[in-house]
Amino acid sequence: MITADEFMAEAGRRGFDFYTGVPCSYLTPLINGVLSNRALTYVGAASEGEAVAIAAGAYLAGRKTVVMCQNSGLGNAVNPLTSLNAPFRIPTLFITTWRGRPGEPDEPQHEVMGRITQDLIGLMEIEQAPFPNEAAALAPAIDAAVRHMDSASLPFAFVMKKGDVQDGGLDQSPLSRPAAGRREDFATGGERPARAAVLTRFLELTDDRTAVIATTGKCGRELFTLADRDQHLYQVGSMGGASGMALGLALNTERPVVVLDGDGAALMKLGTFATVGAYAPKNLLHILLDNGVHDSTGGQATVSASVDFAAIALACGYGYAASCDSLEGFTAAFRAAASATRPALIHMRMAPGSIDKLGRPTVTPAEVAARFKAFVAGAPVRSPEAVA
Numbered sequence: 579m580i581t582a583d584e585f586m587a588e589a590g591r592r593g594f595d596f597y598t599g600v601p602c603s604y605l606t607p608l609i610n611g612v613l614s615n616r617a618l619t620y621v622g623a624a625s626e627g628e629a630v631a632i633a634a635g636a637y638l639a640g641r642k643t644v645v646m647c648q649n650s651g652l653g654n655a656v657n658p659l660t661s662l663n664a665p666f667r668i669p670t671l672f673i674t675t676w677r678g679r680p681g682e683p684d685e686p687q688h689e690v691m692g693r694i695t696q697d698l699i700g701l702m703e704i705e706q707a708p709f710p711n712e713a714a715a716l717a718p719a720i721d722a723a724v725r726h727m728d729s730a731s732l733p734f735a736f737v738m739k740k741g742d743v744q745d746g747g748l749d750q751s752p753l754s755r756p757a758a759g760r761r762e763d764f765a766t767g768g769e770r771p772a773r774a775a776v777l778t779r780f781l782e783l784t785d786d787r788t789a790v791i792a793t794t795g796k797c798g799r800e801l802f803t804l805a806d807r808d809q810h811l812y813q814v815g816s817m818g819g820a821s822g823m824a825l826g827l828a829l830n831t832e833r834p835v836v837v838l839d840g841d842g843a844a845l846m847k848l849g850t851f852a853t854v855g856a857y858a859p860k861n862l863l864h865i866l867l868d869n870g871v872h873d874s875t876g877g878q879a880t881v882s883a884s885v886d887f888a889a890i891a892l893a894c895g896y897g898y899a900a901s902c903d904s905l906e907g908f909t910a911a912f913r914a915a916a917s918a919t920r921p922a923l924i925h926m927r928m929a930p931g932s933i934d935k936l937g938r939p940t941v942t943p944a945e946v947a948a949r950f951k952a953f954v955a956g957a958p959v960r961s962p963e964a965v966a
């Protein structure tokens with residue numbers, strides 16, 4: 579058995595100071611230790627997949643991250659671990675508990691996952707080791723994890739058993755309750771533009787300091803087609819993870835951050851609105867490009883027509899929320915959001931449809947992530963000619 583302090587100190591010596599996750603009773607001593615440690619950041623996520631996305635955003639801002647969860651939450655994390663961390667080569671130290679360990683009495687809901695935890699991690703092609711539960715084993719175990727994370731630029735998992743970490747107290751600072759946000763309505767009820775026209779307008783309005791994360795599917799593909807810039811990150815996969823990634827990024831950079839979300843994606847991870855509202859980064863603008871359909875997969879309707887996203891955002895603690903449905907309204911909302919209290923949401927109702935014969939990014943996700951990370955850091959970015 580080790581103490582949370584011992585783990586945090588060894589991990590801290592290697593630069594890990596950004597934690598996120600969802601609790602598990604086996605994790606209580608470690609999570610409570612992290613929450614009580616004012617030198618560390620802990621973001622309590624609404625789901626394990628969201629935590630993985632938040633950590634990915636923090637990594638792109640230069641932080642070394644730890645994601646903590648119960649093994650029953652592995653299911654929630656499979657999607658971003660395989661479709662975000664893997665293609666974009668984003669490492670994180672992933673600590674999962676081992677509820678349902680064969681031979682250990684536990685609740686019925688943990689039996690299957692208890693039997694397959696290590697296999698599931700292996701199937702995701704993530705390297706793993708038992709959580710180091712002796713003080714002398716900590717440094718070598720974390721060093722080995724770091725070596726793998728540095729060389730492969732991929733996550734590494736520790737599997738924690740009951741009692742690996744000694745109980746300690748909890749001294750959590752409460753998050754402050756945000757003041758009520760402000761709402762503006764720029765909707766006209768007229769003919770709606772499609773995504774490409776809105777993105778074109780967005781590009782005209784956005785300065786070159788802003789970091790932009792585009793949701794998966796045709797949104798990112800259209801943004802790439804209209805303008806490929808180092809300040810853009812085109813998510814592929816990890817549907818619903820763009821806002822979580824933007825949150826992790828915004829909490830760790832001075833740059834303005836914009837996330838271009840889809841209605842289907844936002845609905846898939848609606849909990850992220852609450853996390854964004856609670857942690858309230860003042861540099862985050864959430865633009866919800868709502869065409870009412872899953873446009874990228876053939877136009878099947880989402881339920882967004884009956885959803886008031888601006889009301890959701892305000893109820894979750896955003897400082898400002900605007901609704902619009904025209905390019906003029908979008909422009910007005912964008913300008914208003916720039917000087918409003920953030921996080922801010924612009925809910926843009928659009929027409930379905932995308933650019934004819936739409937291409938896909940010709941830069942790989944790993945290249946996109948690397949150049950985006952350099953952009954966020956403000957480091958000079960080598961052009962392809964300079965590399966050649």
Ligand SMILES: Cc1ncc(C[n+]2csc(CCOP(=O)(O)OP(=O)(O)O)c2C)c(N)n1
Pocket residue numbers: 657793794795796797815816817839840841842843844869871872873874875880
């Ligand atoms: C977890 C997951 N489920 C389903 C998909 C398939 N998929 C890719 S894009 C997409 C539609 C996204 O809809 P929306 O966010 O509204 O954006 P739009 O396509 O309309 O631009 C779907 C269902 C996926 N990539 N990941």
